[in-house]
Amino acid sequence: MCGWFSPPAGCAGDPRLGVGVVDEEGQRALRLSLYTDLSLRLLLYLGAVEAGGWTTTPAVARTFGVSLNHLQKVARGLTGAGYIEARQGRSGGVRLARPPAEVRLGAVVAELEGLGCLVECARGPCPLAGRCLLKHALDSAERSFIRELDRFTLADVLASPTGATLRDLIGREAEEAGEPVP
Numbered sequence: 001m002c003g004w005f006s007p008p009a010g011c012a013g014d015p016r017l018g019v020g021v022v023d024e025e026g027q028r029a030l031r032l033s034l035y036t037d038l039s040l041r042l043l044l045y046l047g048a049v050e051a052g053g054w055t056t057t058p059a060v061a062r063t064f065g066v067s068l069n070h071l072q073k074v075a076r077g078l079t080g081a082g083y084i085e086a087r088q089g090r091s092g093g094v095r096l097a098r099p100p101a102e103v104r105l106g107a108v109v110a111e112l113e114g115l116g117c118l119v120e121c122a123r124g125p126c127p128l129a130g131r132c133l134l135k136h137a138l139d140s141a142e143r144s145f146i147r148e149l150d151r152f153t154l155a156d157v158l159a160s161p162t163g164a165t166l167r168d169l170i171g172r173e174a175e176e177a178g179e180p181v182p
Contacts, residue, residue: 046095
């Protein structure tokens with residue numbers, strides 16, 4: 001199945017599905033929005049830098065090879081949600097507002113994606129509204145997905161090989177840019 005941190009080659013979006021992807025085995029799978037994907041990446045990056053350390057969104061965008069514009073929007077949203085702190089000016093930047101052990105992945109995804117949004121029954125008049133087993137089944141699956149993600153914190157991910165790989169990547173990118181390692 002395609003991973004959210006760094007999707008493997010062959011993980012391509014299926015335009016007919018909207019939120020789905022097709023993995024290497026041709027199986028359809030749920031996919032998070034780009035906004036949530038970038039939010040999780042930014043949180044991981046900030047968790048990987050020295051505790052309480054500040055970094056810049058351009059440094060994060062370079063490391064992940066993503067749009068600075070998109071990442072800045074994500075940073076504003078995460079600041080508003082209380083996950084990160086931001087400061088302006090010459091010594092400005094972003095950092096985690098909470099210890100990585102207090103940031104549960106399920107809570108982040110639920111807040112950013114919203115719950116009960118796999119299907120939007122309210123988008124148009126539906127004669128099944130309020131009596132639909134499909135909506136109930138999808139909502140139940142979504143709650144299970146969030147519960148599973150809630151088993152993991154940023155600290156858990158950073159304690160895995162993902163954290164070491166990310167810290168190495170951050171160091172290499174900083175050296176190549178001639179910047180101090182955050």
